[in-house]
Amino acid sequence: MTDTAVETTGLGRRYGKNWALRDCSLRLPAGRIAALVGPNGAGKSTLLHLLVGLSQPSAGSVTVFGQAPGSREVLDRIGFVAQDTPLYRDFTPAELIEMGRRLNRAFDVGLARDRLDQLGIAADRAVGKMSGGQRAQVALTLALAKRPRLLLLDEPVASLDPLARREFLQALMGGVADEGTTVLLSSHLLGDLERVCDHLIVLNAGRVQVLGGVEELVADHRLLVGAADLAPHGLTVVQERRTDRQASLLVRGYDPTVTHIDPQWTVHDVSLEDLVLAYLANGAADALPGPVGVRP
Numbered sequence: 001m002t003d004t005a006v007e008t009t010g011l012g013r014r015y016g017k018n019w020a021l022r023d024c025s026l027r028l029p030a031g032r033i034a035a036l037v038g039p040n041g042a043g044k045s046t047l048l049h050l051l052v053g054l055s056q057p058s059a060g061s062v063t064v065f066g067q068a069p070g071s072r073e074v075l076d077r078i079g080f081v082a083q084d085t086p087l088y089r090d091f092t093p094a095e096l097i098e099m100g101r102r103l104n105r106a107f108d109v110g111l112a113r114d115r116l117d118q119l120g121i122a123a124d125r126a127v128g129k130m131s132g133g134q135r136a137q138v139a140l141t142l143a144l145a146k147r148p149r150l151l152l153l154d155e156p157v158a159s160l161d162p163l164a165r166r167e168f169l170q171a172l173m174g175g176v177a178d179e180g181t182t183v184l185l186s187s188h189l190l191g192d193l194e195r196v197c198d199h200l201i202v203l204n205a206g207r208v209q210v211l212g213g214v215e216e217l218v219a220d221h222r223l224l225v226g227a228a229d230l231a232p233h234g235l236t237v238v239q240e241r242r243t244d245r246q247a248s249l250l251v252r253g254y255d256p257t258v259t260h261i262d263p264q265w266t267v268h269d270v271s272l273e274d275l276v277l278a279y280l281a282n283g284a285a286d287a288l289p290g291p292v293g294v295r296p
């Protein structure tokens, strides 16, 4: 038994000349709910596919619970909901549940049926005739019924309405809190992620840009606002915005006992959304474990 769910070292995946993922080194402790965030084309699906063994590394290495991805033993422990929730469209949920039971040794048929019942999703209707949101719920149900130790979700809530999204995330939280499941959840909906995730991975242009616990990261950043001509110096600035008179600086590692700022300047907490957007806007800044870094 290992307390590390996912570990990658120098992991890279290239398509032709282009690196979809480069030099990715990260560790995801077991039991965490991690947000995987980044702009379109940042490499999120590529990373998830490498973890499931659907794609092979071009460089570096990856382990899931200490083993190479793709083996039967590892696959038994992973639930994966791919982007656009591909399901056999002519099949009904009842048939998909039966297929899940035959393919997975630990498949929980009762859990799957009960969950669909609660959601009011008919077990005997072809999934191809369902709405995108209902299909997403069926796909999540099948993944949860595997009782996975690692749940990988590639933009699972994109097609859900706000109520369904909340239900989905609550079910996710409930399910994983009971079971201690590790979750890696790719999404563009930063507000949702802030509520459910305790760990953050930001990918930008194929690289890991930010990595760490959400609480620690949020606590380590501040927004400083004040007159532009009195702007403080010597701070690690992630993003700077200026008008003629005013400046606002999103900074990392601000310590009021060390850095003096003008009393007219104000200091504000940041949300996870502020933090992620600031890093994405400044591709040269990063917040990785280890020394504060600005890449050459």
Ligand SMILES: Nc1ncnc2c1ncn2[C@@H]1O[C@H](COP(=O)(O)OP(=O)(O)OP(=O)(O)O)[C@@H](O)[C@H]1O
Binding pocket: 015, 019, 020, 038, 039, 040, 041, 042, 043, 044, 045, 046, 047, 083
């Ligand atoms: N099979 C493939 N063949 C060629 N290029 C690919 C392939 N899969 C992904 N890519 C490229 O790799 C890069 C990363 O793609 P990926 O799908 O991992 O991004 P993403 O972060 O999941 O994006 P999105 O948020 O749009 O889903 C993109 O430039 C994409 O065009």
